[in-house]
Amino acid sequence: METPRDRTRTYLGVPLTRPRVAFFELSSCEGCQLQIMNNEDSLLDFLALVEVVNFREAMTEKSDRYDIAFVEGSVTRADEAERLAIIRKRASVVVAFGSCACFGGVNQLKNRFNDAGWVKEQVYGNHPIETSDTARPLEAFIKVDLRIYGCPVKKEEVEQIVMNIALGKAITQPKYPVCMECKANENVCLFDLGEPCLGPITRGGCDSWCPNNRCGCWGCRGPADDANVTQMKEIMKKYGFSEETMLDRLECFGGFAQYVEQIRDGKDKETA
């Protein structure tokens, strides 16, 4: 794949080094990686920017020498934690790629039962199966340098971030919520259409992807800076949505885990 010409590409006259990039997946749907292949219109430009050395879903060749590791999925078995530790040792930058890697994603929904035995039995009966009691994000095991949020990740955002890495530019995530982007897109508020939405508290950057399609936000990108969950509860109540409806969304991708716990604890206190 590599030619000498590739190594001497320039940007504004400055020589560019193409970072050696590797993709890995732990427990996941592999959809975030597929989003890379889904960049048909800019895939070739993207591939010119980096040197892909590991991408099992798409290529047979592999290398243990890479600069940036994109890790998709959450950790749900001991061997995944071991693989992750090796990846951390080899890569200079580890990117938590998508909501499963950042927060546990939908996989962590099994954690809410606090009963791994029951979870296993539901699917496998008495058949022995090796699995961790909980699904956990990468950061429960290793230091992560960068998070790319979303279920799935947004390809434009991935490209922007990778380009910034290649150019040595700073990478910033929006601090504001999805609600800001939704307003800028001039959408009718989902609450006024009778739909629950976590847009007011979820980190932006997706350009209000779901609300643009008249689907209320499920919080896949986790909380925005200074997310006001108390106020969110008030809004849900005002529009007649149950706490169950709000919890369904808050707990779906794992980004709001601490708030879910607080709400559940609060509820426990009320009933005590």
Next chain:
Amino acid sequence: MKTTRTITINRMSRVEGHGNIKIRIQDGKLEEARWEVVETPRFFEAMLVGKRWENAPWISGRICGICSIGHTLASIRAVENCFGIVPTPQTEKLRLLLKHMETLQSHILHLYFLAAPDFFGVGSVFPLIHSHPDVVQRAARIKQLANDLCDSVGGRRMHPMRTVVGGFTMLPDLAGLEQFNLRLKAVTDDLLQTAELFRTFVIPDFSRETEFVSLGGGGEYPFIGGDLVSTDGVRNKEYEYEAMTNEYLVSQSTSKWSRLSRHSFAVGALARLNNNFNCLHPRARELAISFGLKPVNHNPFMNIIAQLVECVHVVMESSGLIDELTGSPWQEPRQAVIPRSGHGVGAVEVPRGILYHAFDFDGDGRITRCDCVIPTSQNHANIQYDLQALVGHYAATGAPDREIELIAQMLVRAYDPCISCSVH
């Protein structure tokens, strides 16, 4: 002196998910060939228990990144079947159009990015960018059309958000749909070029008689709902899916296996084609015949060609669907949903074969039981038995390790397995 050869391929490449191939040959005789699935289970069937109905398609769609649209539609169908909701003709057409474009993008991904590199003798599609730019550009063009149309109908090409129980949250732009029809017509040419490319490939000549299971018997090439049929003559209703799947557990796999009339059966494009050949669009059928593909074909490698044939079928049919949709004014996109207790099954033909989602609901619409039977899990046993027969043959002819390694992986790839999906 005895010579033992072992071939181990861990986490084989260019398939979705994690599977290993282990082969042991002694003195030219195959001792063991194993297809192992080591993927971690994510326990979707447990995580949905206790959740209300609206969570079902949203969460279970995330079983798979490649066929998330199919999973979403199967869940929706299961919920609607339980609640007694009959989708409007408009919703049915939009769902089928969306389904067709998922089939197209997934098949093209497999044909060009996963399968073709073996026939070109390279490790991935990436070197082809330089050596065969026209081929890669063509693949990208077809895939992009499919994905763009998915965006337009489902809101997003992966994990769609407009698709909900009762219909759609919003409708595509009419003028945009008409534009897509022009692009669909242009892509027909690209598919014929694809056929010419695949005609230059040597498809391995290997057959092992097996049973093929799919939707069928409805007079149309089936994708969403209908009866369950097999080439051995089994026929069941959608709600009787467990009589078709008969799942059981084995030690070599974290995915369940299935069987019906024999030790194993196959699902997927070849199964659909074997059961519904006469329902193919005439141009698709013509293409199949030109490749010598007629029912019942027992060569698993011909699944690749069956996928190609289906690409032509779905493009032709999608064009007609768009004509029908743009020919009448939009109706209300979404019906009201009133939950009720009971059992619902949704069977949908996703790119890799027949998929079932089944739920039990309580009176408030909360899930009390969930079961998802994935196409690739139904294929695992068949892959195992094919692998034994194929490698046994190659071992007997004294083929070198690297040849066996390649043909074994090509066999698995021909099934286009979605392994993380199969374990879910």
